[in-house]
Amino acid sequence: MSINGRETLKTNVNELFYFKRARAIGIPLAIFAYLTYVLVSFDIMGLSERGSLKNAKTLVGDMYSYKTHITRDNRNGGISVSVEGEKKGRFPDGTAPSWVELGNTTKVDLGGGHLIFFGEEDVVYEVPNYGRIWAKPSSRGVEAEFPDGPLPKWINQSKNRIAITTEAGRLSITRNRAEVFRYFNGWELFFFTLDSPYYGKSVSELVSLAHSGELAEILEEFWYNKMWRHSDVAWAIGETILMAFLGTFGAALMAFPLAFLAAKNITPLAPIRSLFRRIFDFTRGLDHLLWTIILARAFGPGPLTGALAMVVTDTGTFGKLFSEAIENVDKKQIDGVQSTGAKNIQRYRFGVIPQITPVLLSQILYYFESNIRGATVIGAIVGGGIGLMLTQAIITQSNWEEVAYYIILIIILVTTTDWLSGKVRQRLIKGPSSNDLIGL
Amino acid sequence: MLEIPSTQKYKTQYFNLIKKRRTYSAILLGIFIVLMISGFNVVDDRNAGGFWAGITSIFDFPKEVILEASEKADKIPGLFVKFFPSLIETINIAAAATLAASVFAIFLSMLATHGMAKWPRLIPVFRRILDIMRAIPDFVIALILIFILGGGPVPAMIAITFHTTGALGKLFSEVNENSSLKPLDGLSSVGASWMQKMLLGVIPQVSPNYFSYGLLRFEINIRISAILGFVGAGGIGYDLKNAISWGKGRYDEAGAIFILLFVTIVIVDQLSGILRDRLTHGNKSVGLL
Incomplete structure (x- = not known):
């Protein structure tokens, strides 16, 4: 290599290093500048006037006492x-x-x-x-x-x-x-209200009463506790799960046939394919919130509206994911089935569906899990499930112990479904990479 | 003569197996159908308006909005200008929350990954912290913070940051687990501190993945930020709620906000899709999009 070449190489390397150094300082600076701008535009200084430390104190105190x-x-x-x-x-x-x-x-x-x-x-x-x-x-x-x-x-x-x-x-x-x-x-009257005959009884007394045949009454007194309304809460949680279930699986049923129409290897006609793609993009892009508003006009407030909003948005999401899964199937298996003289439908049934089922099920489960979390939010907007009870409790601005109770229940609900669906998904596909599942 | 062994036995065995699998599938399918139908009936009962009554009027509201908006089409650009600041606020909430959450999530995820954690014994603790942050829905935190801090974008930003930290923390720690620990050994051998090891040994390996997940989360957070506005935390969601509650006569505003929100979501999705694709597949594929 000539001296000249070495010189240019050196300047090149120096420039590169200079550039990298500038970037190493510049990116954090840019982020910092942006965050400062946002905080100023959000009037963070005025927060001390609007905020109330007293409210925070009553809230925290009320949650555990x-x-x-x-x-x-x-x-x-x-x-x-x-x-x-x-x-x-x-x-x-x-x-x-x-x-x-x-x-x-x-x-x-x-x-x-x-x-x-x-x-x-x-x-x-x-x-x-x-x-x-x-x-x-x-x-x-x-x-x-x-x-x-x-x-x-x-x-x-x-x-x-x-x-x-x-x-x-x-x-x-x-x-x-x-x-x-x-x-x-603590949370007073969590088990029995004052007018209940079992109020103030110790656990051992209750156990002996249960042994002497009062178990049903004890459970009933607990279940219909007027302060904490355990039966209503259980109903609400059931409703939230139901919304997520109907929304997710309803969407999957809608998307399954449509996904074939949007897959390149199944539908050779480009206009039809892109038509369905655009429909999927549209229902997905118009977001839960907007669909909820539109559907609430037609169906009124309630869990059905929430479930339908999920059906519509997730049809778009599933349509996209399913059609990608269908496009990624192994051609060899279809050829193999075809070589035995299978007809069109049989080719799909035995060549395509067995390949995509585990992928689709795993995706559906993933969305079921995230829809349970979503159903609490949608419930708060359309009025159904635990989300509704939670917003009602928050609006009173005094029943913070109930708010704490509902939040704990939601956390338990979300973590158990996370855990369960994780287990099932692991069985469906050995070691699914979260990359494939999360893509929206 | 060579005798061909009878395949009859295997054939019946195979068909029995198939039969058994089909019965199981049929039972599962039956349970599923029963659950769907009965679940639908329960939900239909508890809704204010029934499904069959509503399905016929499903397009009434969009039609009204579109009609009214097209009547006042000349006003729409003016409304775009009017609501643009709120849209920017919604985007800012999402962007600032995603940025802040990414920073928190990077630290927490490293503390929760074997081989990288500064205090290996505390790994389960940090994992549980991430789980809990992920499990609390953002609108719950937002509503509580609105009570404490008053309305406005700050409660929404904090709420989204909190939840996103949990969500990204989990994804980041999965990325960390797949990264090579060899650079860390190298850096340890020259006496690097924990901070230096993370900055120089881990970040260069994982930053494309982090960035890609961060972008994905940004897409989601824009939607969430709009929803939180609807619950009372400022931004375009709040304007949308007001425009809708005005009812007839102001649907041009609702229409304008619908369009703004929809276009924003689509643009951000597309842009981040292109960027993420470039990050995972290199520059080549950009030409194909």
């Missing part, structure tokens, strides 16, 4: 005790949990030395290490006396309202009512 409300109506002196302040979780009149003593003066023991007394007209809260708080609601407002010294931060006083938040619970007094909240961990 519940509160019992003890409410006194100041106008008639009546006291009611209920879980989460809900009618369904109310203790029958004259009963209360063991830490509440009903009487002329109702004593509420919040634990840790925190005591609250509801008198005939006044309310007294004894806070350890602070002192005695006295308050009296009347039609003019709320009068109150506090221990000497400046008011601590956890007491919030105005003319018509006093709110005291301590580590043991919360007391709020307004003109009309005085209310104590005590917080507990």
Whole structure:
């Protein structure tokens, strides 16, 4: 090699290195610049105003704990005790949990030395290490006396309202009512509601009751629990699975014959082929969301609409995938069948179908699995299944324990179907590569 | 004379086998048909409008929209301009979420792959984390975040990032498993740190696959971002919901958004298809497309 050649080679290599270095710095810089632009355009700075830390706190707290409300109506002196302040979780009149003593003066023991007394007209809260708080609601407002010294931060006083938040619970007094909240961990009334005869029974008691022939009643009380509605939840999950099942397999049934018409090796006529291809592209491209909207107009809200939206979009997806699978079949097997004198139909039946069945089944299963996840979203839009229950619970903005429950159920549902379909697919094809299955 | 052994025995055996397989298939098919029909009836019952009543009016709504949109055809370009910023927002949500999720997924997937993990004992932990991130539907996270952060694109972006991290993390770790570990040994022998080993030993091998999966996910995320807008998280989905709830008289807006969304999805699908094809098959095949 001449000196000259070496020189150009050297400059070439240098240029290449320079280029690569520039790229190594440039790409991350470009990504960073883009993300900054997006965050600025999304007004990330304004988030601190719009967002609410308080909401986040109640949400997280509510997910793993519940509160019992003890409410006194100041106008008639009546006291009611209920879980989460809900009618369904109310203790029958004259009963209360063991830490509440009903009487002329109702004593509420919040634990840790925190005591609250509801008198005939006044309310007294004894806070350890602070002192005695006295308050009296009347039609003019709320009068109150506090221990000497400046008011601590956890007491919030105005003319018509006093709110005291301590580590043991919360007391709020307004003109009309005085209310104590005590917080507990866990999901109260998950198994039995208060009006059930089995409420508060231990596991061993329940087991012995079940042995003495009450199993059916126990299960019924649990199943029709009014707070947690286990039977409705089970129905909803069934509906979600059903939507995914009907959607996926309905689409597969529609796509199967059409895919042959779009396959190059089966349909020699190019116009027909491309016509079906365009139909597949169209139903696929118009997305679940748009199909759901269009179909909801015709069929009304409900799970059927969700299932049909899946049928339409997945017909496009399956049509494309199936026709690709058909195009990839081994020609030799068809020739072999033909050489025995098989007719056209027989050639497809014995030459093509046995080759593509495992591939198609595996693809269908993969989509069934992802449609179960999709069915929760579609259910939220069209109103069906667990997605609907979840959105309803979120909209109340207070039943976060139910939201947590549904999310856990959805995670269990999704992971089990993932696992099951993974097992079945592995049996169908030894070691499927995710490359072939995921292609949309 | 050579005697030909009788094949009769094998023949009956073969036909018995075939018969047995056919009965099994028939039973399975029967169960499947029963499930489909009864499932359809259940779903049909619980729907507000029945299937047979709805199937005849299936084209009513599209017809109305198309008629109204074509009457006001002169307004459509103006509407395109009006909704273009929302479309950009939807695309930005998807793109930013995909980018951020790819970065997270690269790290998590490496921590979840044998031979690459920095802490091999924690591999199952990282795998479970990815599984859980994948299992929580994005709209659930979005709805909860809307409660905390208020409406707008940020909840949608975080929600999509979360789910996509799980989805890509799994795919990336499969890619990692198929990559060669020899460059890592080489780098270890010269005393490279974990970060250097990953950057110089793994990334060059796997980046085309990562990129291809990232693009695929971007396609999916555009759709999801539109859906999340419909649930209340900004972007073109939100405008679509409003346009539809206005009802008759404003269907030109709905029509314009339909077209915008459809065209965007098709363009992104096509572009990413071409790019992915180029990544997996090299530059040659581009000419064929």
